[in-house]
Every structure is written in structure tokens, then in C-alpha cells.
């Protein structure tokens with residue numbers, strides 16, 4: 001309360017001194033178009049808006065895969081889901097604004113509140129548009145529920161506005177390991193191996209299965225931390241996925257210096273995907289020290305390993321803007 005009073009008095013003092021009122025105002029909706037879910041072919045369509053982990057990586061060396069952090073949208077029937085709100089969500093925001101998509105009703109599933117998964121959210125313009133509706137879903141960290149985790153960094157100190165400036169209707173739902181139904185769409189969650197609580201998601205609809213598993217560390221079999229039970233649990237969860245988007249932050253070489261950091265190396269991800277008979281393995285959450293050619297090398301290594309195992313799984317690293325239709 002005191003903090004809010006301070007911010008308010010700072011604002012008034014700025015106005016008294018002749019400075020501008022920098023409060024964000026809600027954007028007026030410009031028109032009405034059919035939701036873009038109506039334009040899709042196939043059962044689901046996943047679009048990648050940010051594929052990197054930890055930090056955005058702008059520059060010439062990241063132009064092919066893009067430099068934004070985690071954000072994927074998934075169109076399923078008449079529903080629009082968003083997985084994580086890293087800086088990639090700004091690209092999605094630009095797309096929604098450019099195509100005049102209104103009203104937008106979406107569910108935003110957050111894996112966990114590390115910066116690279118939430119720091120684009122305040123810049124997602126549809127949140128400022130009256131008539132849009134969002135539900136933000138994610139897990140708690142200790143006593144802190146998802147509403148507090150999302151709201152507290154937007155307290156007017158670290159950003160020039162607070163969550164109260166959002167004009168869209170906003171709801172929150174705290175999740176644990178559970179199954180939820182959105183019409184006929186089944187969404188299942190799983191707790192991942194990452195510092196704090198982090199959720200993976202599986203979406204199933206009309207026999208198609210999409211999995212989003214980041215951030216997650218898969219220990220090598222030789223590690224004292226390796227657990228066959230944990231591995232089997234994940235394999236069961238992602239079994240027969242049409243698309244598995246999974247944390248493959250490190251090359252095997254890099255991983256040696258990052259054990260216990262909560263992220264996986266390529267060969268471990270290949271092992272899981274092959275055992276689970278995944279159709280398309282999507283390497284995701286790339287380390288900021290990897291540029292385009294290093295990501296190419298990870299894909300090449302993954303496909304060579306899959307070939308050596310006579311696996312039916314195929315591997316790609318989706319780039320920013322790329323869409324996969326399931």
C-alpha cells in the first residue's frame with residue numbers, strides 16, 4: 001500500500017513539475033474480424049514466436065532462427081492458446097494488431113515465471129484492448145500463486161504501468177499436475193525437472209497430440225541423479241506425440257559444464273523422443289551462446305542419432321514465425 005502511495009505521489013509531483021502523465025491508456029479496438037481460428041486447416045496449428053531460452057539474442061548471427069525467448073501459439077478448434085510469454089509474444093502481438101484480430105480470447109499457459117518466459121507479457125498489446133479476454137494459467141511457487149507471480153513484477157516500479165492498466169478481461173487459474181478440458185480439448189500438465197516449479201503441457205484433440213516441455217533437465221544415464229522412474233514418467237506423458245517441443249538448450253559438450261542448471265542436452269532429448277515414438281521432435285529453448293550455425297549442428301546431430309537408432313522420429317528446430325499444422 002505504501003509503495004502504491006509513493007508511486008502515485010511521484011506521478012502527481014511529475015505532473016506538478018510540468019512533466020507528462022505517462023500512464024498507459026487502453027487501445028481502442030479498431031475493427032471486428034472473425035477470430036483467426038476460423039482460417040486454419042488441420043486439427044491444430046502451432047506457431048513459433050520465440051524459440052530461445054534465457055536471454056533474447058538479437059543480431060546478424062541469429063536471423064534465421066530468430067532471437068526472441070519462448071512463446072508459441074496453438075490454434076485448436078475455435079480456441080487460441082499461448083504457451084509462455086517471453087519476448088516472442090511481442091511478435092505475436094504485432095501480428096494480432098496488424099491483422100486487426102478482435103476480439104481475441106486466449107488462454108496463456110505459463111511454464112514457470114523465470115524472466116525469459118514472462119517478460120514479454122506487459123508488451124502484449126491485446127491485453128490493453130477492451131473486449132479481449134484472457135486467462136493466464138500456471139503453477140504456484142511456494143505460497144505464491146500464478147496471479148501474484150504475474151502481477152508482482154508489474155508493480156509500477158520495474159515497468160511504468162501496472163496490471164490494472166490492462167483493459168481486457170483477465171482471469172487467472174493456478175494449476176498443479178492435473179487434467180483440464182476446454183470443450184473437447186484435453187490439456188494435461190506435468191511437473192518438470194527445473195529449479196522451482198515448472199509445468200509441461202500436453203494438448204490432445206481429435207487424435208492429435210502436441211507437447212510443450214520446457215524448461216527441463218534430463219540427466220545422463222551415468223549420472224547419480226538419473227532416475228528411470230522420472231524418465232518413464234516423461235516418456236509416458238509425451239508418448240506418440242505428433243509434435244514434441246522440448247528443452248534442448250545445450251549441445252552434449254556444453255552440458256558437461258552446466259549439470260544441474262535445469263536444461264537438457266541434445267542426445268538425451270533424442271533418447272526420450274525415440275523411446276516415446278514421437279513423430280516430430282522440435283528442439284527448443286536454445287542457449288544464448290548458440291547462433292544459427294550451432295543450432296543447425298544440433299539438428300544435424302539429433303537426426304544422425306535418430307538414424308543410427310533406426311528411429312521413425314524426425315527432428316527440426318523451428319524458427320521464429322514458422323507454423324506447424326498437425
Ligand SMILES: [Zn+2]
Pocket residue numbers: 053054114116117215285
Ligand atoms: Zn527458460
Ligand SMILES: [Zn+2]
Pocket residue numbers: 112114194215262
Ligand atoms: Zn527456467
